[in-house]
Structures are given as structure tokens and as C-alpha cells.
Amino acid sequence: MAEDTSTIEAEQGSATGPDEQASQPDLGDAGKRALQEERRKARDAAKRAADLEARLKDYEDRDKSEAEKTAERLADAEKRASAAEQRALRLEVAAAKGLTPGQAKRLVGATREELEADADDILATFPTAPAVPERKAPKPDPSQGSRGEAGKGGSVAAGMALYQQKHQKTTAT
Template sequence: MNDSTTSPEQTAEGEEETQAGTDQLGDAGKQAIDRMKQERNEERKARRTLEVKLAEYEKAEQAKADADKTEAEKRQAAEQRAEQAELRALRLEVAAEKGLTPTQAKRLVGATREELEADADEIREAFPTAPAAPERKAPKPDPSQGARGGKPLSGAEAGRAEAQKRFGTKPTVT
């Protein structure tokens, strides 16, 4: 049988020698050589088939490893997001308890409640919060201003009303 490490040139030379030698062989020798060629071709086909199957298997194994790796990465990313959300909630909780403004709350540093509380105390000492501005109340309306409802006064009536308002007496007609 032929070794798979032989080059095409060696195979071609070997076949030429075989053909030259087959002229000297009898029918049995020629049949033996034909069987060897047929077996060699069958072995090559089997080797190619096995190489294809091996490549498919390696590809499937790589895909499976990638899928497992992807699942692990997804799990790790989800755990990291959950941890960040818990820390953010804890930071806001501590800030609310310590009376920090939202801007000050963003600056809290620490991984545990105790660290966050200590940092919140330091922030309050360094940057005290401004006193809350008193609530502004709208002024009370002045009832003497503006329209009073009812029908508008005519010229003479408006003059009498103005005189009464200014002088407090009713004008008399003589």
C-alpha cells in the first residue's frame, strides 16, 4: 500500500515504473496491481471522508464552547448590572437619610452602607446644604381695586360716587 506522505511526483514516477513492470508480469500480477490501486483509491476516499467529519466535529465543538462562553458572559454581565443597581439604590437611600441634595448624592463613594454613611457625613461637613428658601405666598387681593361687578356707572353717577368716596357726604341739589 502507498503511504499518504508520498508526493504526487513520487506517485507519478511509481506508476510509470509500475506500468513498465506490468508488461513483464502475468495476468495475476496485473490483477494484483489493479487491486492495490483500487484499495489505495478507497483509502484516499475514506481519509477524505474522515477529514471532513473531523472538521465538522471540531467546528461543532467550537460552536458549543462559544455558546457556553456566551452564556457565562451574559450571566456575568447581568450580575454586574444587578450589583450596580443595588449600589445606586443604597447610595440614594443613604443620601436621603443624611439629608443630602441629589447633586451631593451623586458624589457618594463606597461599596458598603457604612462607607457611604461616613462619606455622606464628610460631604455634609465640607458642603453644608443651604437653608431652604421660605415659601412665597401670593399677596392678598385688594378689594378696592379693579372692577366690582354690576353695571358700569354713567358719567354723572361716577362723579357722585367719586365725591362721596372722597368727601364722605352726599352732594345735595338746591
């Protein structure tokens, strides 16, 4: 009976997390070693359980014939192909009807006709927002900017010549 209670106490101690251990009084070196040992045992048990599950799967598959394994793989592949075809059909109908991606997700039906009828119902109930007009770049305003005369030019040399003419007039007076 003493062994049973010590086992229960040890299991309860190993079930506490790091936060709970921080709030517990200091266990001392022996208590810490015992907790580490319990954690090691728990990790080993988890590893053993995963190994046993893998062995069980191998054991179950061993009894299956190659034809059964192939039939399972074929059924899985057909299921994935059917789901992909249904999704492609839903997207085709949504694109043809001009549904938004959010509306396309809500299409329900097994055949093209059912999907098209549902798309029409969605459009009637929740019309799409009007298309935003394309923004065009503004045209330049000729009344803004420099208004230099074509004959004088707008180069640095023309500006320097203008400055020298102006400067000579002020020095001459």
C-alpha cells in the first residue's frame, strides 16, 4: 500500500508544470532529482506508445493483401480528384457569373446547373459593388510653371548673359 501512495504522489508531482513548480516550496536536491526521473519516465513511455502504435499499424497492414492496399490508395485518390473537380467547377461558374471571391466561396451545388442557379441567386441577393472607374493621370496645366520665351531660351547660359547685362548697367551708373 505504501508503494501505491508513493507512485500516486510521484505521478502527481510529474504532472505539475514548470509554473506550478515555481510556486511550490523548494523541494531540495532529492525532490528535484525525483521530478527529473519522473519526467524522463514519462518521455520514455510516450516514445514507447508511439512505437507501439506504429507496430500495430504495420501488424494490421500485414494481414491486408496487396490488392486491398491498392484499393485503399485508389479510393483516397478518387476522393481527392472529385474534390478538386468540384472546386474547379465552382471557380469556373464564379468566374463566368462575375462573382467576387467571397461570393464564390458560398456557391453550393453538385452540378454546373445547380451552381449557376445558386450564383444567380447570390447575385440577386447580394449584388456586386460597381466597378471603380480607372483613375487617369491629370493633364498638365499650361498656366503653371515657367513661362520663358522661346527666343531667350531657358538655359543657364541665357540666365548668365541676362545677369551680366543687368550687372553692367548697375556698374555703369
